[in-house]
Amino acid sequence: MNSRAPVRQTELPDVWSEHMGNADLIGRIAAAIRRERERAGLSQTDLARRAGLAKSTLSQLEAGGGNPSVETLWALGTALDVPFSRLVEPPRTAVRVVRAGEGPAARAERADYAAALLAACPPHARRDLYRVTAGPGEPRASDPHPPGTVEHVVLASGRARVGPPGEPAELAPGDYVTYPGDAPHVFEALEPGTSAVFLMEYV
Numbered sequence: 001m002n003s004r005a006p007v008r009q010t011e012l013p014d015v016w017s018e019h020m021g022n023a024d025l026i027g028r029i030a031a032a033i034r035r036e037r038e039r040a041g042l043s044q045t046d047l048a049r050r051a052g053l054a055k056s057t058l059s060q061l062e063a064g065g066g067n068p069s070v071e072t073l074w075a076l077g078t079a080l081d082v083p084f085s086r087l088v089e090p091p092r093t094a095v096r097v098v099r100a101g102e103g104p105a106a107r108a109e110r111a112d113y114a115a116a117l118l119a120a121c122p123p124h125a126r127r128d129l130y131r132v133t134a135g136p137g138e139p140r141a142s143d144p145h146p147p148g149t150v151e152h153v154v155l156a157s158g159r160a161r162v163g164p165p166g167e168p169a170e171l172a173p174g175d176y177v178t179y180p181g182d183a184p185h186v187f188e189a190l191e192p193g194t195s196a197v198f199l200m201e202y203v
Contacts, residue, residue, distance in 0.1 A: 023064075029061070033061055070107060089119075095164065118154070121201065126202045133193075140186060142184065149180070149200060150178060151179055153176065155173055159172055159189075164183060171196075181200060
């Protein structure tokens with residue numbers, strides 16, 4: 001049983017609204033908490049006790065009220081034995097772009113710290129990480145990788161067009177895009193000194 005002190009939910013700041021539709025995100029978090037609690041076969045009382053929360057706070061969160069901090073969500077994830085990302089991850093789409101400074105971010109209560117989830121690793125997946133440097137000229141056209149491959153790219157410097165050939169996303173430093181790696185895709189540097197971090201996910 002978790003013995004940590006209850007998290008004081010009433011003192012939490014508004015940490016979500018500046019990043020995306022607040023009501024949509026809070027509703028998604030509420031549904032995820034309720035889904036994972038029921039999957040674990042726990043009552044609200046049981047989960048609140050494990051997470052060190054007041055039952056009234058948990059009830060409010062599952063009803064779509066309140067505004068949970070990163071500490072509250074980590075406590076719930078630990079109590080439910082699921083990754084933090086399971087409680088905040090947006091619906092998956094084939095191609096998704098997150099601009100620098102965007103995305104659902106949770107802030108700490110007392111430190112200048114924010115965590116923005118870009119992508120969660122699905123069960124039974126493997127990931128490889130690469131640093132890529134490129135310059136303007138002929139785009140790098142990639143043939144499809146093995147079935148189930150997904151690519152994640154965060155642009156570090158320069159500018160680039162990245163993704164499916166017919167609809168590549170133009171990225172600036174800090175922008176993120178994900179797309180199917182098991183279909184043709186391109187990386188086209190638009191400025192000298194362009195660099196990116198590639199994460200290859202094999203499901």
